[in-house]
Amino acid sequence: MTISSSADAQSVPIPELPLAKPARFRTGRTIAALFIREMSTTYGRNAAGYVWAVLEPVAGIALMSIIFSIGFRSPSIGTNFPLFYASGLLPFLAYMSVSNKVAQSVRFSRQLIIYPAVTFIDAIIARFMLNAVTEILAFMILLTGIIIAFDVSVILDVPAMALGMFLALWVALGVGTLNCYLLATYPSWERTWAILNRPLFIVSCIFFIYDDIPHPYQEWLWYNPLVHCVGIVRSGVYATYDASYASAGYVIAFGAVPMALGLVFLHRNHRDIINNT
Template identity: 50%
Template structure:
């Protein structure tokens, strides 16, 4: 299994990031430009960010976890489609394909996170703390959430093609609802009651608590986040194990 996963990772590297010399560079530039645009735009409207004294840091702590979730969940969701030709071989299973995509893209997203956050710290030297254990916990939770949703969607996208379009429509407001532009505490109570159920918003809050000494993320429920990720993960594994051969024959 390790050799198969390693070979799939090399294939993923060649096809996803190796098509052009700027493939890896763009993976860093894309979120950096997004953070810069948001920081510039909101700095023209308000004098200070909702937390701290640096717009770049505030939006980085929101956009980077969100981008990590979106990238990982989308890549995992397309694992069977991406590797359908190789899955015809008995030595390659859907677990290998999913694990290869998850490992490579998780490492890439972590590298992007540390490059961008490190650059902001070195250049701007904002007032902050670095609770490494809490930041690592937030990153681990966002990756686990992406894995869980990605596993379930991997089955649903392959077995019910229409579901892909429905999922895309349903998740369009996710960027606005995930705490990238605001803090949970700044919302009116009615919105807090609804948006609390968004696990990405909770993980973003956990990330900001690990960066800002003045931020309190007591509303975060680790058990809820883990449960929210575990249910679709187990469901996705169950249905993929039962139907992935059927999916391959029908594709």
């Protein structure tokens, strides 16, 4: 481009300004940078730290599977208790771990969210992605290890197992997003939430199946979304198990409600939370 003056016939060149990159690419780069920061801060700067982060829950679940298999020799489905136990415990632990990590997202990235290019949503997405990938890897490694170690003959329904894990992670994202606001606003909520979560280990159908629960407790437990997640995962592990009671729509709605509330509250108050944390 050039401009001309009546007093000066010479043209003065005007430098071309670089085009601004679309916001969606800027958001993607921000999430990727936060993802790498999460990994290096949490697991160290070498690959061994992340490998251990995956193997640690695998080793813990394997040990608990062996211990419980001694006391419970006849699982409700199949003949191998470690496989039955892991198929229920893995989606439950995925929910617990990811929801707790997501709930700390704003606290963890507080010093970065003060910059305009970084939002609280970027921090939540990056932390969710890293921990979700970790839990999925642990799920795959442990189930494969049990099947090989015990020479279990199974016909796996991979889409059903993937759906069950996705639903567990979805609920974790929703609950974690709401707790991200509640933990920062009400410090006593952290202890209260920990107490409320303790019975979930018993009432999420980890050691038994939903079909064995007597009435009226069966109807009560139906409202626990983790019961649906565990049932769907087990229907993928055991070809003969029909989790007809499980509703993916209910679980999606259950996770969407706290997620929407958490995003609204964080949008309105995240600056105050950052300044007061």
